[in-house]
Each structure stands twice: as C-alpha cells, then as structure tokens.
Amino acid sequence: MLQAAAEPYPAASSWRPLLTKNPSFPDISPYLGRLIAFRRDMHANPELCYEEHRTADQIAAYLQALGLPMVRGLGKTGIVATLRGRGPNADAPERSIGLRADIDALPMQEHNRFAHASQHAGRMHGCGHDGHTAMLLGAATLLTQQPDFDGTVHFIFQPAEEGGAGAKAMMEDGLFTRFPMRAVFALHNWPALPAGQMGVRAGPIMASANRFEIRVQGVGGHGAQPHTTIDPVPVACAIVSQLQLLVSRNLDPLDSAVITVGQVEAGSMENIIPSEAVIRGTCRTLKPQTRKLMHEGIERIANHVAQAHQARATVNMKPGYPSTVNHEMEALFMAEVMREVAGANMAHGDVLPAMTGEDFGFMLEAMPGCYGFIGNGPKNGPGVNLHSSDYDFNDDVLGLGATFWDRLVRRWCKQWDTP
Numbered sequence: 467m468l469q470a471a472a473e474p475y476p477a478a479s480s481w482r483p484l485l486t487k488n489p490s491f492p493d494i495s496p497y498l499g500r501l502i503a504f505r506r507d508m509h510a511n512p513e514l515c516y517e518e519h520r521t522a523d524q525i526a527a528y529l530q531a532l533g534l535p536m537v538r539g540l541g542k543t544g545i546v547a548t549l550r551g552r553g554p555n556a557d558a559p560e561r562s563i564g565l566r567a568d569i570d571a572l573p574m575q576e577h578n579r580f581a582h583a584s585q586h587a588g589r590m591h592g593c594g595h596d597g598h599t600a601m602l603l604g605a606a607t608l609l610t611q612q613p614d615f616d617g618t619v620h621f622i623f624q625p626a627e628e629g630g631a632g633a634k635a636m637m638e639d640g641l642f643t644r645f646p647m648r649a650v651f652a653l654h655n656w657p658a659l660p661a662g663q664m665g666v667r668a669g670p671i672m673a674s675a676n677r678f679e680i681r682v683q684g685v686g687g688h689g690a691q692p693h694t695t696i697d698p699v700p701v702a703c704a705i706v707s708q709l710q711l712l713v714s715r716n717l718d719p720l721d722s723a724v725i726t727v728g729q730v731e732a733g734s735m736e737n738i739i740p741s742e743a744v745i746r747g748t749c750r751t752l753k754p755q756t757r758k759l760m761h762e763g764i765e766r767i768a769n770h771v772a773q774a775h776q777a778r779a780t781v782n783m784k785p786g787y788p789s790t791v792n793h794e795m796e797a798l799f800m801a802e803v804m805r806e807v808a809g810a811n812m813a814h815g816d817v818l819p820a821m822t823g824e825d826f827g828f829m830l831e832a833m834p835g836c837y838g839f840i841g842n843g844p845k846n847g848p849g850v851n852l853h854s855s856d857y858d859f860n861d862d863v864l865g866l867g868a869t870f871w872d873r874l875v876r877r878w879c880k881q882w883d884t885p
C-alpha cells in the first residue's frame with residue numbers, strides 16, 4: 467500500500483494547493499507530496515510519442531504500489547489499470563467507466579530554469595500531460611484507499627496524443643473491448659482559465675485538424691513567352707484567394723472553421739515559368755459535417771479554378787484528428803461534478819470551444835463521454851500558454867483534479883442505485 471506523504475512537500479512558497487470546498491470528500495492532502503514529486507520527476511524526464519518507456523515504468527510502479535492490476539502495452543506504451551469497487555453491483559456494465567490521461571511530451575526546448583525543468587534538450591512537457599498523469603494517479607490513490615463505491619473504473623494512461631493518435635492506437639489494441647465501459651472521460655489543463663476553476667460544454671469542444679496539399683500542374687517555359695505556357699503560379703494564387711470564400715460565404719456564420727494556407731511553393735528563378743505550384747494548408751472545424759463541407763469545397767475550388775485556366779489540380783486531403791465532440795448527458799454530468807468539487811461559481815458548463823486538436827475525439831466517436839478543462843491559470847506569466855517554452859503545469863490544482871476524478875467515479879456509480 468502506498469505510504470502517505472512519502473516525500474516531503476515542496477517549499478510552501480512554490481505551492482499553494484487549491485482543494486475542494488466540500489469537506490465530505492476523501493482528503494487528497496496526505497498524498498499530495500508524493501504526487502507532486504511524481505509530476506516534477508515526469509516533467510524533468512519528458513518522452514515523445516510512443517517512446518514513453520521510462521514514463522510508463524514510473525506509472526506502473528506507482529500503480530503496483532497501490533496494488534492495482536494493470537495491462538501494459540496497449541498502443542505500444544499505454545497502460546490500463548482497473549479498480550473494482552466493493553459494492554455488490556460492481557460488475558454491472560453501466561457502472562463501469564474509463565478515465566483517460568495522456569502521458570507524452572512535445573519536441574520543443576524548455577526555457578524554464580526551475581529545478582524540475584526538462585533534463586533533455588528538445589523535449590518538454592509543454593502541454594501539461596505530466597499533470598494529467600499525476601491527477602489520475604491521485605484519483606487511483608483515493609479510490610484505492612476508499613473503495614466503497616459500487617462500480618468499476620479503468621485508469622487509462624495514453625501515449626502519443628501529440629500527433630501520434632495514441633488514443634486510436636489503444637482502441638485498435640482493444641481498449642473498449644478488453645475493458646468494457648459505459649463512458650469515458652478526460653481532463654485537460656487550461657491556462658486561460660484561472661486556477662481553481664473548471665469548465666466543460668456539451669457538443670464540440672475541440673476542432674478536427676486536417677492538412678491539405680494542392681498540386682497545380684501547368685506547362686513551364688520562358689518568362690517572356692507566357693502564351694506558350696500554362697502558368698501554374700497565378701492559378702495557385704487564385705485558388706488561395708478563392709479558398710477564403712469557403713469560410714466567409716459557404717459556412718453558417720454561427721459555425722466555425724479555419725482554412726489557413728501556410729505554404730506556397732513554385733519556381734526556381736524570376737524569368738522561368740515553373741510547371742508546378744504547390745499549396746499546403748490546414749483546415750480546422752468543430753463539427754464533422756462542417757469538416758466534410760470544407761473538404762468538398764477545397765476539392766471543388768482547386769479543381770475548377772485550375773480547369774478554368776487549363777491547368778490541372780491534384781488535391782490530397784490528409785485527415786487528422788476528428789473534432790472532440792462531448793456527448794450531452796455526459797457533459798451535463800461532468801458539469802455537475804465540477805460544481806460539486808470546485809464550487810458553483812468556479813465551474814462553467816458552457817465554455818467556448820477551442821480550435822486546437824485532441825485525439826480524445828477518436829474515443830468519443832466510439833464511446834459516450836466527455837472532455838473538460840481544469841484551470842491552470844497563467845502560472846508562469848500572462849500569455850504563457852500550452853506549447854510555450856515557458857509553460858509549466860500548475861501543481862496547485864493537482865489535488866483538485868484528483869478529487870474531481872474521485873468524485874466523478876463515485877457519483878457515476880451512485881446514479882444507478884435504486885432509491
């Protein structure tokens with residue numbers, strides 16, 4: 467069994483825990499020292515997509531100390547640990563849920579100078595997945611210490627969120643078939659939201675992120691004799707400007723999408739008309755049907771604008787993560803738990819969605835569930851956001867996050883009790 471407060475608390479000046487206002491919930495504070503030490507060690511030793519071997523070993527060691535059975539190797543480096551509560555209906559299918567934390571870091575250089583800064587050049591926990599992992603371990607600790615709930619919880623530690631689609635990889639390795647569950651939940655820290663606050667919304671909360679490439683094929687030649695060529699450069703320019711009309715003229719003004727062309731490549735010299743021009747961009751949408759609309763629009767405009775000028779366009783859509791669409795019932799449920807744990811005026815049930823991407827969207831395509839935010843606050847200064855070299859997860863909210871997960875599990879199980 468895990469020893470309470472096995473590690474000394476970090477200096478008080480660097481840590482002001484925000485805890486739940488509700489004294490009837492299990493107390494996380496005896497375990498916070500250990501959890502913060504775990505989080506900072508993970509921060510100092512970041513590992514990238516599918517290379518989270520040390521990270522997985524550390525998580526497994528923690529879970530083993532709790533006495534939890536686990537399966538390793540889902541999605542290469544993922545882990546699922548399972549805790550069955552003591553209640554008589556713990557195996558009832560509707561009482562089983564999954565809680566997911568992502569565990570990978572980013573390929574970027576950390577600028578922080580504190581003691582737990584990354585020890586590896588070019589790798590950093592710049593998205594706070596170290597904090598997500600520690601919060602979920604905190605929940606596993608609380609629920610193991612007091613297993614007086616009537617249901618089963620699967621703790622999902624997922625690799626490769628940052629571009630590697632680790633969620634999909636775990637599903638392909640049987641996440642939802644080997645560990646049957648009725649719903650799946652996840653939490654992401656959010657610097658724009660003050661520490662201590664939480665937020666969620668029903669419907670889309672993060673965008674689908676898709677890349678596209680358009681190759682415009684013409685006929686090259688001398689810059690002084692354009693009539694003997696089919697110049698792909700003005701055609702590419704026309705396609706780029708026409709693409710802007712998709713969002714402004716084809717899309718419902720109350721819906722959202724972004725089309726950004728970030729790369730245009732053509733030619734080698736000022737007086738040579740090239741035979742090809744290449745356009746690359748990103749297309750982000752909140753709704754699956756909008757994604758389809760935009761993709762069809764990009765193909766249509768590229769092909770027809772090229773055709774109008776006797777050139778030929780080849781469009782290659784590269785679908786990325788789907789949008790993360792929260793299921794309504796689960797979102798309402800999560801919002802209730804947030805109000806209970808953070809306090810009514812600190813919990814928001816209608817936060818704005820973000821145009822960032824998240825592979826939890828794959829899980830929500832296959833399983834009811836919900837993805838919410840826990841406020842991180844602008845901890846390292848205003849404007850320090852996720853994926854910034856100055857970012858750090860805010861340890862003050864670690865206990866709140868762990869308590870939130872604990873409460874969510876207990877409440878989920880309780881809702882099936884017959885009065």
Ligand SMILES: [Zn+2]
Pocket residue numbers: 592593628852853
């Ligand atoms: Zn990220």
Ligand SMILES: [Zn+2]
Pocket residue numbers: 593594595627654
């Ligand atoms: Zn992230």
